[in-house]
Amino acid sequence: MxxxxxxxxxxxxxxxxxxxxxxxxxxxxxxxxxxxxxxxxxxxxxxxxxxxxxxxxxxxxxxxxxxxxxxxxxxxxxxxxxxxxxxxxxxxxxxxxxxxxxxxxxxxxxxxxxxxxxxxxxxxxxxxxxxxxxxxxxxxxxxxxxxxxxxxxxxxxxxxxxxxxxxxxxxxxxxxxxxxxxxxxxxxxxxxxxxxxxxxxxxxxxxxxxxxxxxxxxxGDLPDPNPPVQLSIQGLQPTYAPAATVTLTAVQTPAGDLSRYRWFSKCPGTAEFTAVPGEASATYSFTATSGLNDCQYLVRLYRDGEVVAAESGPVTLTVDDAGAPVPSQTITVTIDGTQGALVVSVDPDDRTVRLPVVVLSSAGDRWQSSGDLRPVTVTDTRPGAPGWNVAGQLSDFASGAARVGGKYLGWAPIVLAQANGQGVVAGPVVAPGFASGNGLAASSLLGSAPVGAGRGTARLGAGLSLELPTETGAGQYTATLTLTAI
Structure with missing residues (x-):
């Protein structure tokens, strides 16, 4: 016009x-x-x-x-x-x-x-x-x-x-x-x-x-509230030697909440792509063999049952066995179950935190939102009660190509439950790094048990506080919190 x-x-x-x-x-x-x-x-x-x-x-x-x-x-x-x-x-x-x-x-x-x-x-x-x-x-x-x-x-x-x-x-x-x-x-x-x-x-x-x-x-025109999802495969190398590990990763653009995938393969001599049994996550890993040379792979993303939200283009695997055999070793280790273990876990059906839409602070200088970390379960069955620490570290927030530092998220850890005499204490409060500091972009203690205690099962949580610059572009941003236990 x-x-x-x-x-x-x-x-x-x-x-x-x-x-x-x-x-x-x-x-x-x-x-x-x-x-x-x-x-x-x-x-x-x-x-x-x-x-x-x-x-x-x-x-x-x-x-x-x-x-x-x-x-x-x-x-x-x-x-x-x-x-x-x-x-x-x-x-x-x-x-x-x-x-x-x-x-x-x-x-x-x-x-x-x-x-x-x-x-x-x-x-x-x-x-x-x-x-x-x-x-x-x-x-x-x-x-x-x-x-x-x-x-x-x-x-x-x-x-x-x-x-x-x-x-x-x-x-x-x-x-x-x-x-x-x-x-x-x-x-x-x-x-x-x-x-x-x-x-x-x-x-x-x-x-x-x-x-x-x-x-x-x-x-101008309003942005599409439900933009079409593009799906691609990353991680494929130009060539693989036999016995090498192939890891393919499905990438959504823009990033979204859909998480149900299905991987498909088609090798020379077959007419159709067929589903790879049991492969329903964003990552698919397998071992390269000579028989898989020139096989093609694609991935589909689903919503509402069998409705396909997006499909990637196919990628072709090249396995080169012309050279000398790849030197390799098989390493076997046996874990004695009587020795116990330290395990940190989250409910696979309750692992996504959806913070409310940000609102402007009373001072008008930042976007704010808050919520709660999903419960984290820590189980210690090791003899000798060596104690433990559980820490978390946040990646950058991403919305398509836009990125915002993980430092803008902070937390106030709490102990939701623990066994009698377990001695678990919550980690210190970490403020969002809007004005200063690194927030959860730096490894931060969620909870700990001292030496001589800690055996049993405890549940940890945290109140989350997000403060973003007002110039942050519109979109739905996603970050990953990695939990480690030592």
Missing amino acids: RARRLNRLAAAGTLLALVGGLVVAVPGPASAQQSVVLSVGHVDAADVQYADGQLALKVNDDTAKPAVSRNPRDVVFQVLPQAAVEVPDMPEYAFLGPAGSTVWLLPMTQDPNLLWPGWNTTRLPSGVFRGEKVSLSLVDVSGPGRVSVFMTDPIGLPLMKFRSDDGLPDTIDVPVGTHAHANWVFSALGSYTLTVRADATLTDGRQVSTGPVAYRFVV
Whole structure:
């Protein structure tokens, strides 16, 4: 779609509704909690409200009938692709980019095919705020481009309100009883987070503030919430000698929660791929033999029983037995069961921790989430009670090609259960490494038993605390916690 020319819209004039000192009492909008995407119609993005001594920022969703009041965290504002316009060849609009370049505009005057966001203080009571006004501030913008919010005067020239590329925060005073709209311009497609704050001084001199509130905008098409999974096989070497170990690993892109695999093989002389019995994990290992030369392998990923979610392309095994026999030895070891063992384990059906969707911290400087480690069972049957330590170390979080350090996760270990006299104690608290430290990226003690104790079975757990930088890209991130016992 060819972008429209911005100058044709910029000259359309202003639309600024001011209720000069008159507050009309009308029923407030209904309250809603479900998450929504708003892409067309009128919405007061910054609906300033005051009740019980608290100042709040809400979203007045006028696209619903009747109107609904929403928490900003439950709303995604979509700037549709057809909002694309060309920057006019006018020096007054050079702050938007080079003339003729494309930006995405939600105009000040309503376009019935686009979102029409504004701000609103008509719900605020009169006689409460000093100067009969509140302040709106754009505190921060994260995203792929610049954000500008401005009105236009009667001859189409910009009256700047907020601009992300010349230093933030930007603050404007808004009189009580104001309902206003402006031009919202984004310089690039993608996802943005606009952090907004409302402040005011009461007539008795007390300061009130909403604190930082995150608003999410998506410019262009929404990302697919269930992107197709790509499956590939890694680990295959160019050639193998007979008796060498072949290890094939299935890799999902993007990484997801599906974990049921099935491996298939097809060797020369056979027409179809057939399932390899018993191979249902992400890794398939076997011994290379001359008879497996030129055999092909593929893997499938399943959801909901026999529904194939993804299938890899085939890979071909090459076994070269032309050279001398590979020197090898068979090593056999016998373990005396009477000597006991130290075993650490987790329930195979309860080994995934799903942390809640992150929320912005009260300071607005990080994403936060918390949860609980799944129970870890430690069984010590060794004679002599030598004691033990169980530690954990976290890999990086990964979402497709995006990676975030494991240091941002911390824990507070606890002992869930232990045998009488076992003497198990929880490891120390490890704080997330957001400000400093390595969090669980460094090996961290989960629990221990001293020398002379520890025999029996204990269960360990931990409260988990995640703190991520606000610039972390959207996605579902997965990391692996490796547990070791000594």
